[in-house]
Amino acid sequence: MALDKIGIAKRIAKEVQDGYYVNLGIGIPTLVANYVRDDIEVEFQSENGVLGMGPFPFDGEEDADIINAGKQTITTLPGASFFDSAMSFSMIRGKHVDLTILGAMEVSENGDIANWKIPGKMVKGMGGAMDLVASAENIIVAMMHTNKAGESKILKRCSLPLTGVGCVKKIVTNLAVLEVTDKGFKLLERAPGISVEDIKKATEGTLIIEGDIPEMSI
Amino acid sequence: MALDKIGIAKRIAKEVQDGYYVNLGIGIPTLVANYVRDDIEVEFQSENGVLGMGPFPFDGEEDADIINAGKQTITTLPGASFFDSAMSFSMIRGKHVDLTILGAMEVSENGDIANWKIPGKMVKGMGGAMDLVASAENIIVAMMHTNKAGESKILKRCSLPLTGVGCVKKIVTNLAVLEVTDKGFKLLERAPGISVEDIKKATEGTLIIEGDIPEMSI
Amino acid sequence: MINKKVANVHEALQGVSDNMTFMLGGFGLCGIPENSINELVKLNLKGLTCISNNAGVDDFGLGLLLHKKQIKKMVSSYVGENDEFERQMLSGELDVELIPQGTLAERCRAAQAGFPAIYTPAGYGTEVAEGKETREFDGKMYVLEHAFKADFAFVKAWKGDAAGNLIFKGTARNFNPVMCGAAKITVAEVEELVPVGTLDPNQIHIPGIFVQRIFQGETYEKRIEQRTVRQRST
Amino acid sequence: MINKKVANVHEALQGVSDNMTFMLGGFGLCGIPENSINELVKLNLKGLTCISNNAGVDDFGLGLLLHKKQIKKMVSSYVGENDEFERQMLSGELDVELIPQGTLAERCRAAQAGFPAIYTPAGYGTEVAEGKETREFDGKMYVLEHAFKADFAFVKAWKGDAAGNLIFKGTARNFNPVMCGAAKITVAEVEELVPVGTLDPNQIHIPGIFVQRIFQGETYEKRIEQRTVRQRST
Numbered sequence: 001m002a003l004d005k006i007g008i009a010k011r012i013a014k015e016v017q018d019g020y021y022v023n024l025g026i027g028i029p030t031l032v033a034n035y036v037r038d039d040i041e042v043e044f045q046s047e048n049g050v051l052g053m054g055p056f057p058f059d060g061e062e063d064a065d066i067i068n069a070g071k072q073t074i075t076t077l078p079g080a081s082f083f084d085s086a087m088s089f090s091m092i093r094g095k096h097v098d099l100t101i102l103g104a105m106e107v108s109e110n111g112d113i114a115n116w117k118i119p120g121k122m123v124k125g126m127g128g129a130m131d132l133v134a135s136a137e138n139i140i141v142a143m144m145h146t147n148k149a150g151e152s153k154i155l156k157r158c159s160l161p162l163t164g165v166g167c168v169k170k171i172v173t174n175l176a177v178l179e180v181t182d183k184g185f186k187l188l189e190r191a192p193g194i195s196v197e198d199i200k201k202a203t204e205g206t207l208i209i210e211g212d213i214p215e216m217s218i
Numbered sequence: 219m220a221l222d223k224i225g226i227a228k229r230i231a232k233e234v235q236d237g238y239y240v241n242l243g244i245g246i247p248t249l250v251a252n253y254v255r256d257d258i259e260v261e262f263q264s265e266n267g268v269l270g271m272g273p274f275p276f277d278g279e280e281d282a283d284i285i286n287a288g289k290q291t292i293t294t295l296p297g298a299s300f301f302d303s304a305m306s307f308s309m310i311r312g313k314h315v316d317l318t319i320l321g322a323m324e325v326s327e328n329g330d331i332a333n334w335k336i337p338g339k340m341v342k343g344m345g346g347a348m349d350l351v352a353s354a355e356n357i358i359v360a361m362m363h364t365n366k367a368g369e370s371k372i373l374k375r376c377s378l379p380l381t382g383v384g385c386v387k388k389i390v391t392n393l394a395v396l397e398v399t400d401k402g403f404k405l406l407e408r409a410p411g412i413s414v415e416d417i418k419k420a421t422e423g424t425l426i427i428e429g430d431i432p433e434m435s436i
Numbered sequence: 437m438i439n440k441k442v443a444n445v446h447e448a449l450q451g452v453s454d455n456m457t458f459m460l461g462g463f464g465l466c467g468i469p470e471n472s473i474n475e476l477v478k479l480n481l482k483g484l485t486c487i488s489n490n491a492g493v494d495d496f497g498l499g500l501l502l503h504k505k506q507i508k509k510m511v512s513s514y515v516g517e518n519d520e521f522e523r524q525m526l527s528g529e530l531d532v533e534l535i536p537q538g539t540l541a542e543r544c545r546a547a548q549a550g551f552p553a554i555y556t557p558a559g560y561g562t563e564v565a566e567g568k569e570t571r572e573f574d575g576k577m578y579v580l581e582h583a584f585k586a587d588f589a590f591v592k593a594w595k596g597d598a599a600g601n602l603i604f605k606g607t608a609r610n611f612n613p614v615m616c617g618a619a620k621i622t623v624a625e626v627e628e629l630v631p632v633g634t635l636d637p638n639q640i641h642i643p644g645i646f647v648q649r650i651f652q653g654e655t656y657e658k659r660i661e662q663r664t665v666r667q668r669s670t
Numbered sequence: 671m672i673n674k675k676v677a678n679v680h681e682a683l684q685g686v687s688d689n690m691t692f693m694l695g696g697f698g699l700c701g702i703p704e705n706s707i708n709e710l711v712k713l714n715l716k717g718l719t720c721i722s723n724n725a726g727v728d729d730f731g732l733g734l735l736l737h738k739k740q741i742k743k744m745v746s747s748y749v750g751e752n753d754e755f756e757r758q759m760l761s762g763e764l765d766v767e768l769i770p771q772g773t774l775a776e777r778c779r780a781a782q783a784g785f786p787a788i789y790t791p792a793g794y795g796t797e798v799a800e801g802k803e804t805r806e807f808d809g810k811m812y813v814l815e816h817a818f819k820a821d822f823a824f825v826k827a828w829k830g831d832a833a834g835n836l837i838f839k840g841t842a843r844n845f846n847p848v849m850c851g852a853a854k855i856t857v858a859e860v861e862e863l864v865p866v867g868t869l870d871p872n873q874i875h876i877p878g879i880f881v882q883r884i885f886q887g888e889t890y891e892k893r894i895e896q897r898t899v900r901q902r903s904t
Binding site: 300307 | 697698699700701723746747748749750751756759760766768769770771772773774775776778779790791792793794795796797798828838839840841842843844845846847848875892893894895896897898899900901902
């Protein structure tokens with residue numbers, strides 16, 4: 001069965017390692033924080049100016065001055081810090097953030113990503129995504145494998161305006177875990193109950209299948 | 219009689235206007251703070267990271283962590299702030315400092331200044347002087363008109379390595395107040411008891427003398 | 437101490453006029469200069485260019501200026517959450533320049549710090565870099581982005597004093613500090629104006645030299661855009 | 671919370687070796703990483719390149735490394751107050767690159783913030799700009815200066831916690847914050863290591879993400895270079 005958003009978040013959470021500073025994008029990535037192993041130390045950075053984010057506040061304890069990049073009220077953990085936007089992007093551009101997890105509308109087999117604009121229809125803007133993808137050495141994309149019409153979002157070439165070029169290394173979708181390689185998308189894992197054939201059908205870009213493809217453990 | 223260092227400082231102090239942020243160099247410029255009119259509001263910035271410097275501390279109240287750019291122990295006044303070197307030079311480079319007062323070994327008639335190096339002999343370094351002169355719109359140079367051998371330091375062209383080009387606007391020496399103009403050094407004022415002839419003799423650069431030259435009031 | 441205190445928002449906004457370029461602090465609705473924005477609405481200036489990370493929501497923040505069609509151009513990184521904005525943008529009434537958030541921050545800081553331009557990797561290979569100079573350093577490509585030029589910067593701080601010193605709270609800091617001193621005139625509104633000398637000189641986020649006018653805002657709604665909470669376990 | 675605490679200066683300096691490039695915070699003797707410098711002397715490393723605004727005095731700070739001829743090259747803005755330094759420099763034993771103080775600060779910050787290079791007006795038309803690219807923006811000339819590359823940054827803070835968060839005191843802040851995260855490994859020594867959670871998140875000068883190792887220094891001499899006082903009027 002294809003993963004739901006929580007399933008994707010759970011699978012990505014396994015990529016988070018001890019000692020990582022992690023930037024989580026809006027949407028599925030935000031959920032990842034809930035599923036990181038609790039025997040490792042991780043700090044979450046949000047580009048609006050906070051390091052050491054904690055869970056959402058208890059009802060009645062929200063503070064309008066303490067939010068994440070998704071404009072959600074948050075809390076901070078001991079050791080947290082607040083800073084301005086220039087310093088926040090110093091952390092990002094300066095490669096101090098170890099892992100960036102963000103959503104995408106499309107990803108292409110050379111690692112391009114598109115997630116900020118649908119010409120003529122929707123233009124929300126790139127926010128911090130262009131800075132993140134241009135500088136992060138370790139980017140995981142969380143996304144649905146296909147759009148609502150069933151068309152693949154894992155492509156030979158992106159059709160939408162790009163957010164960054166050649167930057168995506170790993171993709172976790174509702175169907176699979178993929179690695180971006182020189183030769184195309186290498187299939188690493190299948191979602192539980194999803195066949196290689198299912199993934200082939202849902203993938204427009206070049207898919208590399210070598211040997212047995214294990215099922216994800218979540 | 220030629221001015222002494224305190225006389226030069228007193229004359230320069232008259233150039234300081236209400237509401238000015240002022241950066242004082244090492245040496246004579248540091249003395250200027252003592253003679254600024256007390257009916258105006260001025261804040262002194264030091265490039266090592268303090269705005270709102272006060273007088274030297276009382277004996278026994280020195281703090282090794284609170285110094286000026288000359289490494290002297292200082293105090294701060296109410297409203298003062300400390301900041302890092304990047305922010306300090308943001309103030310300077312960003313033209314937020316209104317007036318820069320610094321010493322010089324040589325000044326030339328096109329406004330060049332040399333004050334950081336005597337090849338083969340002395341190389342103390344430029345410290346913040348190159349940043350200051352490259353960005354300040356209002357620079358006053360405090361200096362002796364001649365060196366110990368009696369040679370002019372107010373020149374057609376500087377002979378020493380430059381600190382900045384075409385940046386000096388006004389010079390106060392032990393003999394005169396000079397303005398740097400397109401045509402040369404315009405003599406504005408004479409030190410008390412110093413004749414125009416004295417100044418001519420001590421000036422190698424082009425000296426412009428128009429009408430009666432008033433004596434300084436200090 | 438050089439006194440930057442003005443009596444109220446009206447006095448603080450002396451000199452604003454049509455067709456000016458403004459910087460406005462805030463991220464979403466967090467840390468926005470509410471009092472200055474409300475005064476700009478009242479003054480009914482037209483043809484404004486606004487540099488601000490976001491564009492408010494339909495009925496708050498910069499959304500109020502958008503509704504009265506006071507804004508000619510927005511320079512932002514993210515403009516979701518605002519239907520009127522989207523309508524004006526897609527219809528072509530509103531000119532919009534979308535730029536990466538880090539680029540936005542650093543183009544402000546460049547103006548504050550006297551840098552003419554910066555090289556950033558953000559946006560290389562995308563339409564954001566179209567028509568811009570690019571350059572390789574150490575095998576990586578960068579885009580040349582220029583310092584902003586603005587007439588006024590409107591920022592909001594938590595506490596401040598008459599010397600113009602500012603302290604921000606939580607993530608309401610965001611773009612506010614980098615906009616201070618990045619325009620010809622910086623107007624700071626604060627929740628609390630404290631006596632000079634009460635702020636610890638070690639703990640001032642923005643020294644007063646970057647601020648030309650400061651006033652205590654009359655009221656702060658501080659609206660929350662996405663109230664998210666967890667339940668107490670019983 | 672990611673723990674950056676190490677037991678002592680010995681552990682903090684693991685991995686340093688001959689011919690490395692170091693950044694060292696401080697202005698004059700104010701805010702210098704005394705414990706790290708003393709350990710570098712003890713380790714007797716050779717061929718070092720040191721990026722530091724000043725070079726200490728004859729018998730304190732970087733002067734100690736100079737005396738043992740451990741330093742091959744100094745990158746500084748001001749090197750007065752040090753006879754041995756002047757001797758080594760004039761004799762050619764010591765390679766010295768003098769650069770404007772603001773350029774020094776910003777080349778550190780560029781490394782911290784991921785900028786490859788900056789354009790600064792400082793030094794244009796002087797020998798500092800010789801051989802460097804220059805460029806005009808808006809009628810003014812600028813020099814292209816590159817981000818530093820360093821192996822270790824040694825900084826000294828007033829207070830810090832195991833998360834690596836730092837707070838500086840007075841003008842002992844100076845270059846320390848801009849060097850954090852500007853080298854491959856940043857080692858912070860602090861006068862007081864406080865429990866995590868006791869520093870106000872609003873008042874942290876350098877978030878721990880820029881620091882790899884932190885330790886409490888054993889002793890601080892904090893020598894004053896120019897003791898200047900005024901007399902109490904009686």
